[in-house]
Structure formats: C-alpha cells, structure tokens
Amino acid sequence: MGSILSVEQVRKLQETKEVQFVDCRFNLQEPLEGREQFKEAHLPGAIYFDLENDLSKEADSIGGRHPFPDKEVFVHKLEQYGITRETTLIAYDNPKSPIASRFFWLMKVLGHKEVYILDGGFRAWESMGYPTTNKLPKQEASSYEVDLQHDWVATQEEVRSSIENLDVAIVDARNFERYAGWKEPIDKKTGHIPSAANYEWTKVFNTQGFWKGKRELQDLFSPLNEMESFIVYCGSGVTAAPLAVSLREANFPEVKLYVGSWSDWISNDRNPVHVIPDA
Incomplete structure (x- = not known):
C-alpha cells in the first residue's frame, strides 16, 4: 500500500483498524479559512493542524517563510491529541493536498510508520456521501516516542554542496515563471x-485534483531516472511536499525536502542564484 489512499481504500482500512483523521485545510491568502471550514464540517473524529501555527514555527531571518516547527512543541500537540507511534494517521486537505503532504512529511521525519494522505481530500469524501460532522473529538493525552529520520530533510549546506553533484537532482516545484526569475x-x-530542474508541483495531479498513478508519475519523472538522490524545494517548503511525496510514490530513491526552500536560500547572500534570460 502506498502513501496515497483513495476514499474507498480508507473505508476498507477502517474495517480492520481505527484511524485518526487529520484535517490540514489551509488557505495561504486567508489563514483562518481552513480552521473555519473545520468547525463547519470535518471527517468524523478528525483533529485540526494549522499550517502556520502547528506545522511551522515563526519565521526568522533564516529558515524561510515556513520553517518546520520546533520538535518539542509539535510532539506536545501530538500527545495532547492522544497520538502515539502506533496511531494510523490519515491527513486530508483540499484537492492537491499541499498541507496534508507537509503533515505527512513531518510525521515521516519523526519516524511515524502509519501515516497516509487521503486522495482528493475533504471534497472527495463528501462527494461520495460519507458522513461529516462539526463535533470535536474528546482525546486522552498520550506519550509520543520520536525516532528522527534525518534522511527525509535536506539542509541549506547540503543543497549548496549538491549543486555540482551530477548524481543529485535538485528539483524546483514552483511554476516556470518563478523558477526562471x-x-x-x-x-x-x-x-x-543553480542546476535545479523545474517540475511544477501541480503536474503530479490530474484535472480533478487527484494524484496521478504510479506509472504516470514514473513517466513524468523519467528524465531523472539516472539520478541517485533528490532534493525538492519550492518557495517556503509547502508546495514542494506533494512533489517530494510523488517522487517517493514513483519509487525514486533518497528523496529529501529542503524545508526552508527558496525563501531560506536567498537569506544567505553567499548562495548563488540563476535566472533564465527572458526571450
């Protein structure tokens, strides 16, 4: 079973085990919108994780616009919600799932095994007529044991040292106009x-906002077949997450997310940048 589950796969999974839904809906232009949507209706038993309050820490002069949260603070929130290493987590978002992908990635960094992303998010669940609720779940506090997996995250220093490494693909998830400068x-x-290839993150989804299948993703990334490892970035480490998840889904090896991304890279004046001349 891959990391992306359809609504029907989730329903089948629920027949054999208890799952914890994690609502990650968030609008970068309207930061309160996702939380309000959660209050109006969410999947049964779901808890809410906010991109800027829970899945990021406050931005500083370094680290980019959405740095990963402090580990202790984030783990404390998991424990407040009763999550343990054995909890089966299913994160959902709106279609294309950038925030759910970030939650997924962060949990993988912590060493969590059973974490998945609901394909199509809240809308897919609702459109199939499955129940939603506005009731908040009651949770008993737990203890969460962290097993950090550093091979899921790339640092600025690692990115810099990889620019001239022909075995490492640096992949920019932004649209081409931003990539080109x-x-x-x-x-x-x-x-x-410099040396980054451009794969806009939206290309891993079909026109309905569902993830493309493994074979389609393998075809999409086929120009990178000879690469031994991958570092993915975007503007601030959010929309790069679906692209990083997709590379893993397509069985590409050693995929890392540069969380600080472009906004962290340009905070260091020593870091080189490349602009494509406008034809």
Whole structure:
C-alpha cells in the first residue's frame, strides 16, 4: 500500500483498524479559512493542524517563510491529541493536498510508520456521501516516542554542496515563471538554485485534483531516472511536499525536502542564484 489512499481504500482500512483523521485545510491568502471550514464540517473524529501555527514555527531571518516547527512543541500537540507511534494517521486537505503532504512529511521525519494522505481530500469524501460532522473529538493525552529520520530533510549546506553533484537532482516545484526569475510575487530575489530542474508541483495531479498513478508519475519523472538522490524545494517548503511525496510514490530513491526552500536560500547572500534570460 502506498502513501496515497483513495476514499474507498480508507473505508476498507477502517474495517480492520481505527484511524485518526487529520484535517490540514489551509488557505495561504486567508489563514483562518481552513480552521473555519473545520468547525463547519470535518471527517468524523478528525483533529485540526494549522499550517502556520502547528506545522511551522515563526519565521526568522533564516529558515524561510515556513520553517518546520520546533520538535518539542509539535510532539506536545501530538500527545495532547492522544497520538502515539502506533496511531494510523490519515491527513486530508483540499484537492492537491499541499498541507496534508507537509503533515505527512513531518510525521515521516519523526519516524511515524502509519501515516497516509487521503486522495482528493475533504471534497472527495463528501462527494461520495460519507458522513461529516462539526463535533470535536474528546482525546486522552498520550506519550509520543520520536525516532528522527534525518534522511527525509535536506539542509541549506547540503543543497549548496549538491549543486555540482551530477548524481543529485535538485528539483524546483514552483511554476516556470518563478523558477526562471521572470516573476516573483513573494520573495525578494528572483531565479532558482543553480542546476535545479523545474517540475511544477501541480503536474503530479490530474484535472480533478487527484494524484496521478504510479506509472504516470514514473513517466513524468523519467528524465531523472539516472539520478541517485533528490532534493525538492519550492518557495517556503509547502508546495514542494506533494512533489517530494510523488517522487517517493514513483519509487525514486533518497528523496529529501529542503524545508526552508527558496525563501531560506536567498537569506544567505553567499548562495548563488540563476535566472533564465527572458526571450
């Protein structure tokens, strides 16, 4: 079983074990929207994790716009919700699932085994007529044992040392205009990390917002077949997560997420950037 589960696969899984749904809906333009949606309706028993309050720590001069949260703070929240290493977690979002993918990745960094992403998110579940609720679950506190997996995360130093390594693919998940340096609506510098290939993160989904199958993903990433490892980044480590998940789903080896991403990279004036001349 892969990391991406359809609604029917989740329903079948529920026949054999208890699952904990994790609602990760979030709108970068309207930060309170996801929490309000959760209050209105969510999957039964779901708990809510907020991108900026739970899945990130406050931005600083380094680390990018959405640094990973402090481990102790994040683990404490897991424990408040009664989550243990044995809990089967299913994260969901809106279609295309960038925040659910970030939650998935963060849990993998902590060493969690049973964590999945619901394909199509809340809308897919609702459209099939399965129940939702606005009731909040009652949870008993737990103890969570961390087993850090450093091979899921790349540091700025590792990215810098990989620029000229022909065995490492650095992959930029932003759209081509931002990658090329022709348009930058958020960050202070334009361009991309030298040697990075551009695979816009939305390309791993079909037109309905569902994840493409393994064979389609393997075809998409086929130009990278000879690479031995991968470092994926975006603007701030959010939309890169679905791309990193997709590379793992397609059985590519040693995929790491550069969490600080472009917003962290450009905070260091010593780091080189590359811009494609506008034709």
